[in-house]
Amino acid sequence: MNELTPFWSAWIITITLGSIFGCYWLLASVRSNKKHPNGEVPTTGHVYDGIEELDNPLPRWWYWKFVITVVFGLVYLALYPGLGNFKGLLGWTQINQYEREVAKAEQEFGPLFAKYQSTELVELSQDDKAMRLGQRLFSNNCAICHGSAATGSYGFPNLTDNDWLYGGAASEIKTTILHGRTAAMPAWGASLGEQGISDATQYVLSLSGKATDNDAVAKGKDIFAANCVACHGQDAKGNKLFGAPNLTDDIWLYGGTQQQVMQTLRNGRAGKMPAWNEILGEDKTHIVSAYVYSLSHQE
Numbered sequence: 001m002n003e004l005t006p007f008w009s010a011w012i013i014t015i016t017l018g019s020i021f022g023c024y025w026l027l028a029s030v031r032s033n034k035k036h037p038n039g040e041v042p043t044t045g046h047v048y049d050g051i052e053e054l055d056n057p058l059p060r061w062w063y064w065k066f067v068i069t070v071v072f073g074l075v076y077l078a079l080y081p082g083l084g085n086f087k088g089l090l091g092w093t094q095i096n097q098y099e100r101e102v103a104k105a106e107q108e109f110g111p112l113f114a115k116y117q118s119t120e121l122v123e124l125s126q127d128d129k130a131m132r133l134g135q136r137l138f139s140n141n142c143a144i145c146h147g148s149a150a151t152g153s154y155g156f157p158n159l160t161d162n163d164w165l166y167g168g169a170a171s172e173i174k175t176t177i178l179h180g181r182t183a184a185m186p187a188w189g190a191s192l193g194e195q196g197i198s199d200a201t202q203y204v205l206s207l208s209g210k211a212t213d214n215d216a217v218a219k220g221k222d223i224f225a226a227n228c229v230a231c232h233g234q235d236a237k238g239n240k241l242f243g244a245p246n247l248t249d250d251i252w253l254y255g256g257t258q259q260q261v262m263q264t265l266r267n268g269r270a271g272k273m274p275a276w277n278e279i280l281g282e283d284k285t286h287i288v289s290a291y292v293y294s295l296s297h298q299e
């Protein structure tokens with residue numbers, strides 16, 4: 001955590017303690033019991049509409065409640081961090097509290113996840129109880145990118161459709177999730193020029209029957225053969241080693257309009273799927289992998 005410079009630390013301590021003692025001083029200074037000897041309460045001198053404001057002392061309970069809050073504040077500031085760089089006598093931090101809670105949850109719920117570790121993925125994907133755990137893991141960790149129904153969105157693949165960048169075998173899915181994936185589609189704007197981008201786009205669109213310019217398709221085909229087959233394959237059906245998508249199926253990660261495809265070719269793409277091994281651990285990754293597998297393998 002960042003330390004404050006000694007000046008700002010002292011500044012904060014002075015202001016914090018100054019305000020607490022200042023408040024107390026203000027309270028104590030106006031507390032004086034101004035009851036007149038004959039029992040009459042003086043007025044403050046304010047009169048409005050014939051109503052006079054009496055100058056009664058503060059009620060005792062109110063005064064003591066205030067004192068208690070002052071004491072509470074001082075005790076709190078002694079125990080917990082709050083005064084500049086002073087760490088507090090308990091050594092509490094948000095991070096060590098979080099870590100304690102995670103460790104406790106791990107101890108409590110770890111065995112719940114661990115018992116599925118030895119069940120093979122495809123079999124596990126048919127276990128309702130495990131799949132309920134899997135769904136919860138997915139909602140908490142994956143839905144933010146892939147959507148709560150796992151159907152993906154722009155730049156985030158649909159995981160329910162049996163169209164895979166990196167392979168859809170259970171073990172391939174698990175490898176993706178454990179170690180993450182980084183795609184590298186180069187940018188072609190500089191080397192192909194705007195005309196080349198436009199022609200290659202027409203060829204790519206022709207693969208799913210959406211080309212609008214046959215001359216451009218013919219030129220684009222040559223460009224594709226020269227530049228793209230190494231990753232996307234001779235037949236443009238993709239290559240799971242690189243995560244190069246199938247370009248013939250009219251399923252698009254970055255959109256299939258002419259403009260969107262041109263954008264992809266011009267600037268390149270670099271989709272990144274995070275690695276979960278460190279975050280979820282092997283046991284939970286195993287379950288969520290089976291869950292992802294189950295999404296495209298429903299009876």
Ligand code: HEC
Nearest residue numbers: 141142145155157163164165166167176183243271272273
């Ligand atoms: C920060 C966003 C993000 C989060 C969170 C995320 N993913 Fe991904 N995931 C991606 C992206 C982006 C890709 C595509 C990578 C690419 O373009 O090559 C991807 C790809 C995948 C793939 C490969 C799909 C294929 O077609 O081969 C699987 C499986 C997957 N994610 C599962 C998960 C699971 C399970 C979780 C939760 C544990 C998760 N993802 C969390 C962004 C995310």
Ligand code: HEC
Nearest residue numbers: 183184185227228231242243244252253254255269270271
């Ligand atoms: C070095 C390997 C490589 C080469 C060469 C390559 N690509 Fe790609 N391409 C990829 C990868 C990987 C992706 C996926 C990017 C991602 O997931 O972020 C991709 C994505 C795409 C997409 C987006 C598909 C979608 O679903 O939105 C199109 C279109 C595309 N490439 C066309 C081409 C064309 C045309 C060429 C040749 C001019 C080409 N690629 C050359 C690896 C390559």
